[in-house]
């Protein structure tokens with residue numbers, strides 16, 4: 001969406017702040033032995049305690065298969081939409097993407113962090129560092145009057161120069177009124193190409209970055225995307241408002 005007034009902007013900023021605080025809290029709870037279900041239960045409780053609504057719960061982009069949880073918990077080779085089941089228990093050395101959305105005053109915000117479970121190997125540690133840097137490079141490249149490809153190119157440069165892989169089937173998106181809106185924001189491409197970025201636009205910038213090959217498939221649970229080669233994936237995501245010549249992240253504490 002494109003925001004047109006100060007009350008919409010205020011709601012986005014407040015929603016983003018709330019979401020960032022909840023994600024921070026969830027990140028602190030990540031430890032060996034903690035189940036994904038526990039994290040999802042906490043996420044829903046914290047959202048509802050604030051008077052807000054989980055945006056992923058019941059979300060059904062194709063009109064069927066509503067997503068049954070508030071939080072996506074994607075462990076290791078799970079690239080996105082990992083289902084938070086009780087049997088999914090975090091282990092020392094795992095990496096876990098916590099992706100969460102909420103609706104505050106009719107405004108949808110979306111953010112993700114990737115957290116190391118205990119001590120992780122050096123390649124995983126680097127994966128997290130590079131993916132976060134790629135997200136920040138994407139935010140820095142986003143501005144009103146620019147193009148979607150400016151973001152795509154900035155993300156791709158950071159990821160590929162560090163020897164990691166863009167999971168090309170996934171990417172960022174518009175949002176605000178809905179969970180997913182136009183434009184789709186690929187994490188690879190050429191600067192100066194693609195849809196125009198306009199003043200007041202709300203978008204989610206989210207590199208999805210892997211350690212192996214880019215190919216993914218839907219897991220047997222029907223929701224989770226997993227890499228075909230079993231390689232690990234990370235994601236960091238901010239919701240931003242394009243304004244005053246730059247992108248303002250709202251999903252910050």
Ligand code: MG
Nearest residue numbers: 099110111112
């Ligand atoms: Mg997300």
Ligand code: MG
Nearest residue numbers: 110204206237
């Ligand atoms: Mg998103």
